Amino acid sequence: DAMVIQNPRYQVTQFGKPVTLSCSQTLNHNVMYWYQQKSSQAPKLLFHYYDKDFNNEADTPDNFQSRRPNTSFCFLDIRSPGLGDAAMYLCATSRSRGSYEQYFGPGTRLTVT
Amino acid sequence: AQRVTQPEKLLSVFKGAPVELKCNYSYSGSPELFWYVQYSRQRLxxxxxxxxxxxxxxxxxxxxxxxxxxxxxxxxxxxxxxxxYYCALSPLNNAGNMLTFGGGTRLMVKP
Structure with missing residues (x-):
């Protein structure tokens, strides 16, 4: 009965090699979020989609992009990963802008070699 | 800009003892505050x-x-x-449900 699914759970990529992380949801929620969480730090919002409307946080590096082809799926693309991009990436959803509970996926741990 | 501070990285107590996890925030408007929890091997x-x-x-x-x-x-x-445990803040009436998280406190309850 997984509601927010992230694949893969662990991803290893090489320095500078593009990588894509995926998230899917069975909740039919309008809003999807991507967070970056580095070791022993707080989750940090990268961007979110309200339906197809993309919203980038001001300090999210240009190296990070996102796609949401439909309600269920959202992708995080890292164009040229650096060593500093190694982190846990969390996907979350919420029903709408007026609904504040966010439902999180299990995360994808990205290692950059 | 908003900020959430959890001053304790680790809090260790014995079973049956009272526990208090601290959270302080700074935000100029009206906030909504949350506590999120992540149990071992589970999602937030x-x-x-x-x-x-x-x-x-x-x-x-x-x-x-x-x-x-x-x-x-x-x-x-x-x-x-x-x-x-993570404390989080979202501005009330915020159109995007933006959550700002604190750094988290690990609670260990010893038998």
């Missing part, structure tokens, strides 16, 4: 939010606007409460 999930005024799993949290705090309390800790 909502524990409670101030606007609901609920007690979840014996935990309560009161928003103190004067002290800009939202401390999480439980009178008698249980071993199953051991987890990572």
């Amino acid at each position: 999930q909502l524990l409670l939010r101030h606007i609901s005024r609920e007690s979840i799993k014996g935990f309560t949290a009161d928003l103190n606007k004067g002290e800009t705090s939202f401390h999480l309390k439980k009178p008698f800790a249980q071993e199953e409460d051991s987890a990572m």
